[in-house]
Amino acid sequence: MKIFVDYDTTLINLIDPWVDWINKRYSVNITSNDINRWYFLGEVFDKTANDFWRSEEYNHYADKEFLLPFEGAVDFFHALEEKYGKSNVIIISATRKHHKEEKIKHAKYYFGITDEQFIASEKEKYEYTKDGILIDDYPLHVMEHIHHNNQKGIVFNYEDRFGWCKLHNYGLDEKFTKFSQITKNDNFSMATSYEQVLKELDDENY
Ligand SMILES: [Mg+2]
Numbered sequence: 001m002k003i004f005v006d007y008d009t010t011l012i013n014l015i016d017p018w019v020d021w022i023n024k025r026y027s028v029n030i031t032s033n034d035i036n037r038w039y040f041l042g043e044v045f046d047k048t049a050n051d052f053w054r055s056e057e058y059n060h061y062a063d064k065e066f067l068l069p070f071e072g073a074v075d076f077f078h079a080l081e082e083k084y085g086k087s088n089v090i091i092i093s094a095t096r097k098h099h100k101e102e103k104i105k106h107a108k109y110y111f112g113i114t115d116e117q118f119i120a121s122e123k124e125k126y127e128y129t130k131d132g133i134l135i136d137d138y139p140l141h142v143m144e145h146i147h148h149n150n151q152k153g154i155v156f157n158y159e160d161r162f163g164w165c166k167l168h169n170y171g172l173d174e175k176f177t178k179f180s181q182i183t184k185n186d187n188f189s190m191a192t193s194y195e196q197v198l199k200e201l202d203d204e205n206y
Contacts, residue, residue, distance in 0.1 A: 139170060153187060
């Protein structure tokens with residue numbers, strides 16, 4: 001069994017530095033809970049609200065002290081490696097070309113991965129995850145994975161802090177419409193801590 005783990009906002013905290021950046025830039029006071037759909041920031045503010053992770057101007061991954069793993073993330077990742085074997089635990093991350101090199105270095109620095117343990121996805125994520133479980137903060141990636149691959153997927157919402165992961169907000173993202181039944185699928189689940197993910201994998205004998 002392979003375990004595919006998303007990077008941004010699943011293992012590392014991309015969201016708090018981004019929210020801080022937004023609050024300063026637009027003189028507002030939002031939290032990650034207010035971000036109730038994927039395109040919230042670009043729609044509520046303006047398209048440049050996504051520059052934080054999209055613009056070639058920034059390469060935050062190069063600064064190891066700026067984007068940090070969530071508390072418990074490193075232990076979680078190693079616990080997965082111990083259980084499934086190092087080569088079966090793979091970080092999968094949609095990656096801008098100008099971030100790729102530094103992002104992989106960042107992941108190596110914190111998680112001690114090999115090159116083979118990082119997929120910088122350029123296609124849809126589910127195309128890479130046919131033979132395993134996907135753990136990701138973006139519900140659409142999990143839904144598509146379950147729909148196309150008929151494998152388990154877990155929506156990860158660290159400490160239940162992200163609005164876009166919450167079931168009652170799924171109706172706000174029109175991309176989710178097609179997958180409204182997936183949330184009732186046995187392969188679909190949600191977790192708000194790394195312990196919960198590990199326990200669930202154990203309980204279900206994965
Ligand atoms: Mg993510």
